[in-house]
Amino acid sequence: MREAILAAAREAGFELAGIAPVGEFEEHRRFEEWIAAGRAAEMQYLEARDEAGRLKRSSLQSFAPWARSVIVCAINYNTAQPYSTECKDASHGWIARYAWSREDYHDSVLEKLRRVESAILGGVTSSIETRCYVDTGPVVERIYAKYAGVGWIGKNTCVIHQKAGSWLFLGVILTSLELPPDIPAADRCGSCTRCIDACPTQAITAPYQLDAGLCISYLTIEKRGSIPEHLREGMRRQVFGCDICQDVCPWNRKAPVTAAAEFQPREGLVNPALECLAAMDEGGFRETFRGSPIRRTKRQGLRRNVAIAMGNSGDAKFLDTLQTMSRDGDSVVAEAATWAVEKLMRKG
Secondary structure, eight states, X not given: OHHHHHHHHHHHTOSEEEEEEOOOOHHHHHHHHHHHTTTTTTOGGGGOBOTTSOBGGGOGGGTOTTOOEEEEEEEEOOOSSOOGGGOOOTTBOEEOGGGOBSSOHHHHHHHHHHHHHHHHHHTOSSOOOEEEESSOSSOOHHHHHHHTTSOEEOTTSOEEBTTTBTOEEEEEEEESSXXXXXXXXXXXXXXXXXXXXXXXXXXXXXXTEEOGGGOHHIXXXXXXXXXXXXXXXXXXXXXXXXXXHHHTOGGGTTOOOOOOGGGSBOTTOSSOBHHHHHHOOHHHHHHHTTTSGGGGGHHHHHHHHHHHHHHHHOOGGGHHHHXXXXXXXXXXXXXXXXXXXXXXXXXX
16 A cells, blocks of 8 residues: 555655654654744744644644545655756846746645545545645644655755755645554755855754744745844845745756646746836736735735835835825835835935
């Protein structure tokens, strides 16, 4: 059964797959400490608890007592495009690599995961229980990825595989089947601190420790309302997510390029022009980002991020656009644009 499951994962399009035991690992205790320290910022969904008050994400047994094994599948989304650290044009912004694709990865990865699940259900005669998750359930996927041998958890908290790098989407299948687990992945970060050194907002506060409230990905996607002023300059020209800690990772130097059509970038999303993003109306936003994870930040959030990126560009050509945005009906967008105008004027 184990070999049949791994074969089904390969057939479905996953490059990596493995099986982890159900357990409460050291990383789950660290997750509890991370939550208690307030490192999840405003992402309250990470703090979901069961009736006994236990964090759901720190114990599978608290919400899936029937689970005996966790099947972890990973698929490469890297494309033959430049890294953010290679794009120097100040008139352009940056959208995280995972959000370039032609369809939302939640849907495409879940569809592949369902095919693996069907193979499992078709390969047994007894009644079993399964459940699939792609960033949607109370599961810290990267912990199980480590114990399934898919990759180690790097100092930037991303899952890294020594051949595939870290450009990986993860999906998990919980099952009541008792399956032989794989050997946990060994940590190969060594003494390297490039991700820590490169983070503009110092969000990686120590090896393997990330403060979400300082992370550019959190600030540009999850954070609602105004972004703290002391973090804005460090955001540089990132308008949705951030790839910097992965761009500088040595394990991504030879990361393979995906052949999956659904992960190829949409036109205009690689290093997009800030003026184009600022000029986008509601209809244009919906059409451009139809089916894209960028919809999560909403048009107002994207415009807030664009205003900050324009302020960080140092380019006075954005002043007219920003002056207009400073009168925007959305107070958060208007305030960000006003800040950007003042920043550019000080530079001038």
